[in-house]
Amino acid sequence: MSEPTPAQIREILNDPYVTQGTKDALLLPFGNREEAYKKAVAERDSNAAGDKKQAAETKQADKDLDAMSRPAAGGATTKSDQVLDLGKPALDFFSDWAEQVWNKMPEKSGEISYKTDIWDRFHENREINFQKMFDEVEDLADAKKIVEQTQRDATSALTTLFHDWKGEGATAAKVKYEQRIQPDAKELIAQMEGAIKLVPSTIDKIYSALKLKVDETLKLRVDKVATAPLYTAKQVVEIANGKVDSKEKLMDVAVWLDSACPGNNLAERLRDDDCKLNDENKDYAIGAAKQWLKALSPPSSVSGTRTSRSSARTRPRRSTRSTTSFRGSWRTTRTRSPRPGPRRRRPPTTARTRVAAVTPVGHRWRHRRREWQRERRWQRKWWRCQHAAGRGGPRDAEAGGEARRGHEPGHRKAAGDRPRDRQAVPDRPRDG
Numbered sequence: 001m002s003e004p005t006p007a008q009i010r011e012i013l014n015d016p017y018v019t020q021g022t023k024d025a026l027l028l029p030f031g032n033r034e035e036a037y038k039k040a041v042a043e044r045d046s047n048a049a050g051d052k053k054q055a056a057e058t059k060q061a062d063k064d065l066d067a068m069s070r071p072a073a074g075g076a077t078t079k080s081d082q083v084l085d086l087g088k089p090a091l092d093f094f095s096d097w098a099e100q101v102w103n104k105m106p107e108k109s110g111e112i113s114y115k116t117d118i119w120d121r122f123h124e125n126r127e128i129n130f131q132k133m134f135d136e137v138e139d140l141a142d143a144k145k146i147v148e149q150t151q152r153d154a155t156s157a158l159t160t161l162f163h164d165w166k167g168e169g170a171t172a173a174k175v176k177y178e179q180r181i182q183p184d185a186k187e188l189i190a191q192m193e194g195a196i197k198l199v200p201s202t203i204d205k206i207y208s209a210l211k212l213k214v215d216e217t218l219k220l221r222v223d224k225v226a227t228a229p230l231y232t233a234k235q236v237v238e239i240a241n242g243k244v245d246s247k248e249k250l251m252d253v254a255v256w257l258d259s260a261c262p263g264n265n266l267a268e269r270l271r272d273d274d275c276k277l278n279d280e281n282k283d284y285a286i287g288a289a290k291q292w293l294k295a296l297s298p299p300s301s302v303s304g305t306r307t308s309r310s311s312a313r314t315r316p317r318r319s320t321r322s323t324t325s326f327r328g329s330w331r332t333t334r335t336r337s338p339r340p341g342p343r344r345r346r347p348p349t350t351a352r353t354r355v356a357a358v359t360p361v362g363h364r365w366r367h368r369r370r371e372w373q374r375e376r377r378w379q380r381k382w383w384r385c386q387h388a389a390g391r392g393g394p395r396d397a398e399a400g401g402e403a404r405r406g407h408e409p410g411h412r413k414a415a416g417d418r419p420r421d422r423q424a425v426p427d428r429p430r431d432g
Helices: 006-013 020-026 033-047 049-067 081-100 114-122 130-164 168-219 230-240 247-260 266-272 279-296 309-313 351-358 361-388 394-398
Strands: 322-327 330-335
Touching: 006 020, 006 033, 020 033, 020 247, 033 049, 049 081, 049 168, 049 230, 081 114, 081 168, 081 230, 130 168, 230 247, 230 279, 247 266, 247 279, 266 279
Parallel strands: none
Antiparallel strands: 322 330
16 A cells, blocks of 8 residues: 555544544654554544444435335335334434433433334334235225125116015105115215225325335434534543543544634643643543533433423513503603513503504694694583583682672673673672
8 A cells, every 4th residue: 555645644634533643643754654544544444334334224225215115905015114114224323322422411401212202203103004904995895896786786676676566565665765775875885985095095195104204314314413423422421421531532532622612722732731631631621521512412302301382371471562652742652571460451541542552653743633622622611511500710719719790690791791891899798
């Protein structure tokens, strides 16, 4: 084998399946670069063997799913298990990440059970026998033929009988056959024919749903999750749990961890430290690992912390009801925040707020002027009623509430009783 090219060396340096010690040996200026490259390739193939095998199985399952024929009487696809079994590579992928990464996180909201949360949900449609359903359809078709033949024979025999049999009994028997027996027989044949058409259509719909389910599941299988293959993710989980044995083992993921979590300089700190791994760098590495694992927290629907509909309804919502108020000549609209406690009744709205709620801005002054005029007319009408009853007006109220002369009921104003001609009138003498 010849000496590796710069492109091949760059590929090895960016490969997460190669340890940092092997990468450093490949960069030595006076070392045997050819032997170092062979060692790096062997190490990469060994660490990535499981992921490559799983990727190849997923690709093959995808091809087999496309080549699978639809269920038919006497066809190759006889059970739903044949379709669901093609999703095994993706389920193995979920199992590896759930058991080796997610369930081993130091700060997790809940564990993922592969059996109940993944396998049982995916295989809930197992043991559907398509061929048995087609066999039942064939039996139903044979039964339909027998019923049709029986109906034809009965009709022919009764036609011959009623041709020779006359009388009231023959008429009653013929009416009963035509009104009760013959319609029931036709309805039975129609129901059987509908079932014969419905069962194959149902089988086709079930197969299409299963095929879509497996196809979408296979698409979820990826080589990397959050830019990390399974090999690297397992190392990060061990670091987050405090299982840091040596500086060399920590260097295997330090460069990748710095690139995955911007702002960290774990690799630089380890290179600057000439001594063994100290507690400061160890704590720094654990913090960086936990920072990356936060992006891998499983959703609440998988980890068991599900949110019920009732609790979702009780969450406070921001009210969209608006209140209208006048400040000077401006209309102010604000949003109310929900208040705890029982629902309160809204205060009755006045004519002014009702008009303002539906009035465009350009017509605001016109409606306000009409309101003022209406209020003024109402006040004048009220004072006229007060004067007619002899209770005086606003000026009399200021003078102590006594009615002025000329405002008694039935009194007619004279020329000198007008306000501009009226003289000061002395008080009436009181009796006694």
